[in-house]
Amino acid sequence: MLAVDKQSSEFLYRQVIDLIAENIESGALRPGDRLPSLRRMSVRIGVSIPTVRQAYIELERQRRVESRPQSGFYVRGIAGNPLVRPSPPDADRLAQPVSVSGISLMERVYDAIHQPDVVPFGIANPCMARPAAKSLNRAMKRVMSRAEERSITYAPTHGDPTLRRQIAYRYLDTVGSTIEPANICVTNGGQEALLIALQAVANKGDIIAVESPTYHGLLELIDSLGMLAIEVETCPEDGVMLDSLRETLKAHPVSACLFSTTLNNPLGASMSEKNRKELVEIIDQNGIPLIEDDVYGELLFSGHRPKPAECYSKSGRILTCGSFSKTAAPGYRIGWLVAGKYMEKVKRLKRSYSCSSGLLQQLTLSEFLASGDYDRYLHMLRPALQCNAERMRSLVAQHFPKETRTSNPVGGSVLWLELPGDISAENLFDDAIEAGISTAPGSIFSPCNCYHNFVRLSFGHPWSSKIEESIAWLGARVQHQLNG
Ligand SMILES: Cc1ncc(COP(=O)(O)O)c(C=O)c1O
Structure with missing residues (x-):
């Protein structure tokens, strides 16, 4: 119970510190939880706001709160x-x-995710931490009552004009950049945007530079198009290492680069503004295109959206892929491609693959954005994800062997762990799936199977005791393997 003793010789702010510390130790306050506001705390325990502030600042200095x-x-x-x-x-x-x-x-990982009742640590699905289903359903009902027959017909090949306008407006609103609606092609998720972008700039047998590690779905695309991948060293904090990129471009006839400038999956790394500008310079000097995978662009915990590299380029050689899968509704399968000078080719490819993307989903998302519900939703989703990240990192530190290394993502929904010794994340995947827990083993994030002792765990779920028990189970299993 929260209380302070005003008769005690102990300073009041010290007593407030002790109260918070006791609550953290008892588990009443958990990693990621928000402390009561200064005003609320001061009313509850009958001390002044400056006293509470002094206690909170001291707790921050002790690195117990932030x-x-x-x-x-x-x-x-x-x-x-x-x-x-x-x-x-x-x-x-x-x-x-x-x-x-x-x-x-990769196929086994996908199969595992969709098994009934599995704990889905293997899938990066941030929206599920706080699903927007109700408000999207309401938006869809409004659209259906207005659009009638129109809601079941074909959309224009490169997307409904109102949605393209909303996407362009969002770039203006969040990063202050002008992207013309006519330069946006709506796609079936980010995955189709990446597929079309790759086809627009490269051919079978061409070499594509990717981050190391990188998103496995994109490696599958490179494989299905008969292209080759070359990995570029990537730093857990700053993303692609530009000196390594220069070396790679000097040594190999790379046809295109495919990088996530914001929140690499699985590292959670984001490039600084300075590095984005430098990346654009490298791209321009070498005269090669950059496919920018920006599907996590809106999911930094801070709410700040970094400018896509696209915004620093005048060459038109950057193609930026976005998606609503990570920020609203993965099942709607709506993404987009800002296509630069490749727009005409992109439209042709889109027409030949899928004619157009679902109109009802496009109109619904357009309504969701226009009503302000999208913004309100993201304001709730980001803190929920940050809270989950904090909890998952704490539980990993508690239950996994102490030599385990953990990423410190600044957004998104995944943690990347380096397991100690020679532990096989593939064996861990097999054992875990028997226990009803899916994981993503590290080797699927590298075209040449590096990272066999790494594992990616997703924290994009509503938090529950089952999640906590599953992390503890995985930690115990790794410890067991380590003990041999
Ligand atoms: C980095 C990255 N790019 C692209 C995609 C594909 O997104 P979508 O579900 O919109 O096709 C994903 C999905 O996991 C991803 O993590």
């Missing part, structure tokens, strides 16, 4: 060991273009 701008003070988790930079185990192996391997393991 303050977040315009939001309040939050309980910090146990951080564990950070990933070292750069994280790839074997830089020499990365230096050659390769055909993608490990496709059958």
